[in-house]
Amino acid sequence: MKLKKEVLTAWFFLIGAIVFEVIGTSFLKMENKIFGYVFMSLFIAFSYFLMGLAVRKIQVGIAYAVWELLGMVLILLVSFLLFNESLTNYQILGILLSIIGIIMINLGEVKEK
């Protein structure tokens, strides 16, 4: 039971790291550049700290894949909802393909023991 609790905590750290990273990245769009960079640095630093704690119990490959995918999906949501960014059809196709491609790469990792 003790181990399970540790793994669960690690996943909380990972999700926290992703959320902080997305918030930090969003600050890059701030009008005031200096404030934007300060907030971004704080959030990214804390995000990587949480990530460091998460990979103690979660495999780095899995953590990195979840990070990349969730981060991308959240950034897309933020871009559309907060910043009203618009994309061409080719670009939307590109984003879908990159998500599919990242999943395939992670499925295709050969694990040797």
Add this chain to the structure above:
Amino acid sequence: MKFYLLIIIISAILDIIANLLLKKSEGFKFKIWGISAIVCAILAFFLLSFSLKYIPLSIAYSTWGAIGILGTCLGGWILYKEKLNKIGLIGVVVVIIAVILLNS
């Protein structure tokens, strides 16, 4: 090559270095590696911000993430002899097509 794409590639490389350093710190047991990782990551995002003058955040971030994954595969292959099977290799091709489409 488009100028902003070069910025994103360098930023993605910095992020890959940050991730490798983070692995080395073993959950901040070795603080110097952990702190170096954070410094690299902040530099990576700082660089990434310059590309936002030319393209939307959604495109910048997707391209950055995709290149990061390609770099991690390449790094794993060179440093740790990690290999990909057919699905993984097709995935690499799909990601490369995605990056081209994103920046078309």
